[in-house]
Amino acid sequence: MYQNNNATQDKSSHDIADIRLASEGTKRIKWAKSHMPIMSSLIERLEKDKPFKGLTIGICLHVEAKTGVWMEALTKGGATVALTGSPGSTQDETAAALVKDYGVHVFSHREETFADHIAYCKEVLSFNPDIIADNGADLHELIFTDRSFSHLQSTLQGATEETTTGANRLREDFNSDKWSTLIINDTLSKRIIENRFGVGSSVVDGIMRATNVMLHGKKVVVIGYGYCGSGTAQRLRGMGAHVTVVESNALTRLEAHMEGFYTSTLEKALPDADMVITITGRDNVLRKEHFELMRDKTIIANAGHFQREINTHELETMSSTQERIRPHVTSYQIGENQKQLFLLSDANLVNLSAGDGNPIEIMDLGLALQTLSLERIALDAKSLTKIPQPVPYDIEMMVAELSCEHWINH
Numbered sequence: 001m002y003q004n005n006n007a008t009q010d011k012s013s014h015d016i017a018d019i020r021l022a023s024e025g026t027k028r029i030k031w032a033k034s035h036m037p038i039m040s041s042l043i044e045r046l047e048k049d050k051p052f053k054g055l056t057i058g059i060c061l062h063v064e065a066k067t068g069v070w071m072e073a074l075t076k077g078g079a080t081v082a083l084t085g086s087p088g089s090t091q092d093e094t095a096a097a098l099v100k101d102y103g104v105h106v107f108s109h110r111e112e113t114f115a116d117h118i119a120y121c122k123e124v125l126s127f128n129p130d131i132i133a134d135n136g137a138d139l140h141e142l143i144f145t146d147r148s149f150s151h152l153q154s155t156l157q158g159a160t161e162e163t164t165t166g167a168n169r170l171r172e173d174f175n176s177d178k179w180s181t182l183i184i185n186d187t188l189s190k191r192i193i194e195n196r197f198g199v200g201s202s203v204v205d206g207i208m209r210a211t212n213v214m215l216h217g218k219k220v221v222v223i224g225y226g227y228c229g230s231g232t233a234q235r236l237r238g239m240g241a242h243v244t245v246v247e248s249n250a251l252t253r254l255e256a257h258m259e260g261f262y263t264s265t266l267e268k269a270l271p272d273a274d275m276v277i278t279i280t281g282r283d284n285v286l287r288k289e290h291f292e293l294m295r296d297k298t299i300i301a302n303a304g305h306f307q308r309e310i311n312t313h314e315l316e317t318m319s320s321t322q323e324r325i326r327p328h329v330t331s332y333q334i335g336e337n338q339k340q341l342f343l344l345s346d347a348n349l350v351n352l353s354a355g356d357g358n359p360i361e362i363m364d365l366g367l368a369l370q371t372l373s374l375e376r377i378a379l380d381a382k383s384l385t386k387i388p389q390p391v392p393y394d395i396e397m398m399v400a401e402l403s404c405e406h407w408i409n410h
């Protein structure tokens with residue numbers, strides 16, 4: 001078993017589905033790396049410079065092949081890494097490869113529940129990380145709320161946070177001034193390139209893989225027209241769907257209108273929809289009263305960070321039977337007429353659960369932002385103010401220039 005020098009020694013080193021899947025996972029990671037020129041060049045440099053030597057990094061990010069390339073960058077850069085993912089998005093092959101071939105302490109498996117996820121976040125924090133890289137602020141929350149980890153409030157050198165949801169939680173719920181958290185999602189490059197273009201196309205891909213249904217001519221309601229929702233609405237329109245946007249912010253709704261989308265309220269839009277997608281980052285967006293309005297055979301999916309955008313408990317309670325009819329489709333029978341509603345991927349992020357998540361090249365850019373942010377914290381945390389804040393501008397511009405070099409000028 002891989003020996004970790006910095007972390008607590010008398011604890012399990014990993015918890016994954018099946019170590020025998022490692023060779024398949026290593027192939028996936030190598031395929032991803034072959035399309036990640038920015039990360040490949042960073043890996044070469046970090047292996048020489050070793051900026052993370054002696055440091056333990058605790059990470060929460062989807063355990064999939066592109067993340068695997070990031071793990072290679074951090075371990076070759078000298079770090080001990082403990083990693084967990086999110087419910088529904090873990091590739092068990094990648095998890096096995098990271099444990100066996102990359103020496104990462106992985107706590108994650110495909111079928112994990114949200115309770116498992118929190119237990120795994122605790123496993124990661126029990127390695128006493130010097131730096132954390134978070135996804136949705138679950139690691140941050142534990143450091144602030146669980147006494148077992150409160151000592152990290154004074155020892156942590158810094159953190160990154162990947163998502164819109166995590167950024168909202170850090171600013172609205174925790175308001176920490178104990179260390180700097182660099183918010184990857186605050187960069188325009190992540191918002192525009194990843195959220196708009198990457199999420200837009202991968203959500204369409206995930207829905208098509210999950211259902212195998214045609215999108216042309218379908219009436220699709222997209223709830224939330226932020227960076228991810230607008231990209232998703234655009235890509236769905238490109239596939240021939242008739243898209244209606246439901247957006248709570250008046251200015252953003254106006255933007256959707258100016259882009260030529262129908263805009264409406266849930267009450268008006270749902271009875272006529274073939275498909276409904278939530279992508280807001282907020283809880284309980286779809287509830288009992290909304291399921292009641294939907295017609296027979298409506299397909300429902302979530303692409304926002306947390307499953308709880310859709311109240312699956314209320315959907316279960318109001319249905320007489322539930323049946324998994326395809327690997328990513330559950331049918332709920334509802335009411336006297338036995339209306340069927342189809343929920344994709346148990347309301348987990350449909351692009352990561354039913355598909356492979358964002359295209360590889362897009363995550364080459366996003367993970368370069370992550371890597372350089374962690375390097376800045378490791379080498380120069382004192383230059384950063386101790387609050388949640390954007391990634392330093394020079395890092396964002398460096399990654400944008402590298403992307404131009406590899407995507408356009410090559």
Ligand SMILES: NC(=O)c1ccc[n+]([C@@H]2O[C@H](COP(=O)([O-])OP(=O)(O)OC[C@H]3O[C@@H](n4cnc5c(N)ncnc54)[C@H](O)[C@@H]3O)[C@@H](O)[C@H]2O)c1
Binds near residue numbers: 166223246249285303
């Ligand atoms: N699936 C993925 O791969 C992926 C990638 C990045 C981000 N995300 C997640 O997607 C979600 C959205 O991210 P974003 O960057 O687009 O955020 P954003 O803040 O840019 O947009 C969210 C939009 O939803 C609207 N909204 C909020 N509550 C609403 C409601 N009840 N009804 C209608 N509209 C509502 C807001 O006004 C806002 O315009 C977040 O949870 C984020 O973490 C997912």
